[in-house]
Amino acid sequence: MAKKLRVPIPDDIAAEILFLSDRTCCVCNVRGKQVQIHHIDENPANNSIENLCILCFECHDQTMIKGGFGRKLEANQIIKYRSEWLDRVKARNNKPDEIASTPTVTGSTENVIVPTVTDEDYLYYKTYDDPDLLKDYLNKILIVHQAQLTIAQTKLGHRCDNGNEPG
Incomplete structure (x- = not known):
């Protein structure tokens, strides 16, 4: 199998997905962990923001499980986690203005x-x-x-x- 061509994620897109996700893994939601940007469709050339999510190293490892009894963290699951997490972050980011006032x-x-x-x-x-x-x-x-x-x-x-x- 030929290796997929990795296209660097443009800085503005990386900054946007990191901001939207509050630099927090969308699966475990634990703040402060080191994170990386994951391509949901596993195509490293597809840098559309809809195809990107933030995962900590532990959760990212779950996307690479092959064989055995462990269940891989697949794209459909990640999309659900990502959607729910982005909604929560957005709601949380809107709340401080209400509380601060x-x-x-x-x-x-x-x-x-x-x-x-x-x-x-x-x-x-x-x-x-x-x-x-x-x-x-x-x-x-x-x-x-x-x-x-x-x-x-x-x-x-x-x-x-x-x-x-x-x-």
């Missing part, structure tokens, strides 16, 4: 869920000088942190557990 510490803790606060509430919390208010403010930080963690776990899945990777 939420007044989380000033105002009531309900603002985490209902991101509205009146100017009057904002000014009250910013200008009122009261030790009890400071204590209340600090307590709300803990409540808000827990609420944000709960939201993140719900929206992003099991990997949001106070920074610990799943074992």
